[in-house]
Amino acid sequence: MKNRIDRREFLKLAGIGSVVLVSGMDRIVFAVGKEIVNKDFFFIQMSDSHWGFDNPKINPDAKITLKKAVSAVNSLSTQPDFIMFTGDLTQTTDDDKERRRRLNEFRGIVSELKVKDVRFMPGEHDASLDNGAAFKELFGETHYTFNHSGVNFIVLDNVSDPAGSIGDAELKWLGTELNKLDKDARIVVFTHRPLFDLAPSWDWTTRDGAKAIELLMAYRNVTVFYGHIHQENHHMTGHIAHHSAKGLMYPLPAPLSLPKKASVPWDPAAPYRGLGFRGIRTEIAKSDYSLTEYPVTKG
Amino acid sequence: MKLTKKLVAVACALAITIMAFSSGHIALAESGQVIKITAKRYEYNPSIITLKKGVPVTLEFTSLDRLHGFNCPDLGIRTDILPGKVSRIQLVPKKSGTFPFQCDNFCGEGHENMTGSFIVTE
Numbered sequence: 001m002k003n004r005i006d007r008r009e010f011l012k013l014a015g016i017g018s019v020v021l022v023s024g025m026d027r028i029v030f031a032v033g034k035e036i037v038n039k040d041f042f043f044i045q046m047s048d049s050h051w052g053f054d055n056p057k058i059n060p061d062a063k064i065t066l067k068k069a070v071s072a073v074n075s076l077s078t079q080p081d082f083i084m085f086t087g088d089l090t091q092t093t094d095d096d097k098e099r100r101r102r103l104n105e106f107r108g109i110v111s112e113l114k115v116k117d118v119r120f121m122p123g124e125h126d127a128s129l130d131n132g133a134a135f136k137e138l139f140g141e142t143h144y145t146f147n148h149s150g151v152n153f154i155v156l157d158n159v160s161d162p163a164g165s166i167g168d169a170e171l172k173w174l175g176t177e178l179n180k181l182d183k184d185a186r187i188v189v190f191t192h193r194p195l196f197d198l199a200p201s202w203d204w205t206t207r208d209g210a211k212a213i214e215l216l217m218a219y220r221n222v223t224v225f226y227g228h229i230h231q232e233n234h235h236m237t238g239h240i241a242h243h244s245a246k247g248l249m250y251p252l253p254a255p256l257s258l259p260k261k262a263s264v265p266w267d268p269a270a271p272y273r274g275l276g277f278r279g280i281r282t283e284i285a286k287s288d289y290s291l292t293e294y295p296v297t298k299g
Numbered sequence: 300m301k302l303t304k305k306l307v308a309v310a311c312a313l314a315i316t317i318m319a320f321s322s323g324h325i326a327l328a329e330s331g332q333v334i335k336i337t338a339k340r341y342e343y344n345p346s347i348i349t350l351k352k353g354v355p356v357t358l359e360f361t362s363l364d365r366l367h368g369f370n371c372p373d374l375g376i377r378t379d380i381l382p383g384k385v386s387r388i389q390l391v392p393k394k395s396g397t398f399p400f401q402c403d404n405f406c407g408e409g410h411e412n413m414t415g416s417f418i419v420t421e
Contacts, residue, residue: 092408128405162405163368163379200372201399203411259399260414 041081041149042281044073044115045190047227048247050125051109052091052102058250058263061271066109069248069277074114080279081148083115086227086245087123087159087192099126099134107138119146123192123227124159132160143170145177151186151282154178158193158206165207175215186282189216189224194244196237199255204229213237229255231274246276331355331389338380338402339363341409349418352395360386368404371417379404392419 049066059065073083090102103126110118122135122142132142142157154177158166166174181187189195195209206212216222222240230247231254251264251274267273334356337344350356360369360380369386370377373396378386402413 092405092410094407124405129407159405162366164403164405200370201401203370203401203403207403259397261411 040282042279043148044080044083044277044279045086045225045227045245046073046083046248046277047086047245048088048123048230048249049085049106050088050091050247050249051106052093052098053249054091055263057265059266062249065248065272065275066106067112070109070112073277074112079115081115082117082119083113084153084190084225085110085118085120086190086225087121088125088227088247089120089123090126091249092125092129094129096130096134099130100138103134103138119155121155121157121190121192122159124162124164127157127160128162131162132157135160143173149282151188152181154187154189156189156191156195156212158191158195158209163207164193164203164205166209166212171208171211171215174212178215178219181219183218184220187216187219187222189222191224191226193228194226194233194235194242195224196235196242198229198233198235202255202261204255213240216240225278225280232278243278245278246274248275248277251275331357333357333359335359335361336369337361337363338367338369338413340365340407341402341413343369343400343402343413343415346415347418348415349420350390350392352392352419352421355389355391358388358390360388365406366404367402367406367413369400370403371398371400373398374417377403392417395419395421 046069049069050062051066053059053062055062061068073080089106090099093099093102120135120139122132122139126132127135127142135142142155142160144155146153146155154174156166156174157170158164161167178187189212191206193206193209194204195206195212197209198204216224217238217240220239224240224242226242226244227247229244230250230252231244232246233242233244233255235242250266252261253264264274332354334345334348336348336358338360339362358369358376360378361384362380362382365382367380368377369380369388374390374392376388376390378388380386396419398417398419400415400417402410406413
């Protein structure tokens, strides 16, 4: 099909010399569905660019890493339908003016993306010190929904509260949004922090994430993509899959693999190792077509 | 007879509950150590705290600058630490080992480094 892109092509196209920024291609296969999906499509998740980060031992290329990622995406022969940034667009700062300057600079850099359907959400570095005020000024709401080709995307904000909570008001909103959907609806959720307790002693959790998972559990086709931990991780809570993305500024160690969490230093022998972004292709599996037709054969 | 047995059982249970409640308070009042911990960007002081298994302590937190958090998932304790307010946690360590804690209210660029550990000895 027209916009189909395989993993090999994706990896090849995204490589910049020895620098490969693509971390992998996930595929969402929706198992059951009554809605008609207009087409298969793919989108790209980019995360944790930490624009404004300044520590040469961790990333001496900090001022060009995001620009390289933008070039890598632009170099794809087949462009994604849209791009989602899952938070920590910028490195945090106490200075409100500096925060806005970094967010503005970030926005200028990513405006060079060929794909113009680019969506954003904050990470704690962008939003926790001012409860999302600067982010909202420049990018709009911190939680929202949108629909693309029959897939329902839900963006959850679990960072504007410095405690790393979604909060009762947003959970109520989530419940209202979910109530509009069929139990077989295809749902993709974006968050910054993991919704589940990946490593609470490293603050890799959402304090009230279990409440969101409980609300989502009633729906049969849910996939969650998140950032925050600067590495890939794949986890199931019941039938809900959770996938994290690599970061675009520095990698972090595997959960609880060290006594203390610390950024992984830059390796000159393998620059950009551990950094990247991910492409996600949605696809309806063959067997699902038969499931879709089940009511007809049943009749 | 059955009623008498039931009454005795209830009385015993009540007595045990009262003793447990009382002994907890007495133990804390007489031998429970109060450990004062200050929090400020981006450190706890002290950050390494040695405890003895089974010996009750009271942790007393104050913030010197802004809102911080204290979370030790391995020991099942957490609190917010607000400026101008003392937060207290009573703790009886039930297992030995090293248990990390960290700030869980995002407080700035060094937030990730605001950590410490309990060392619980036998």
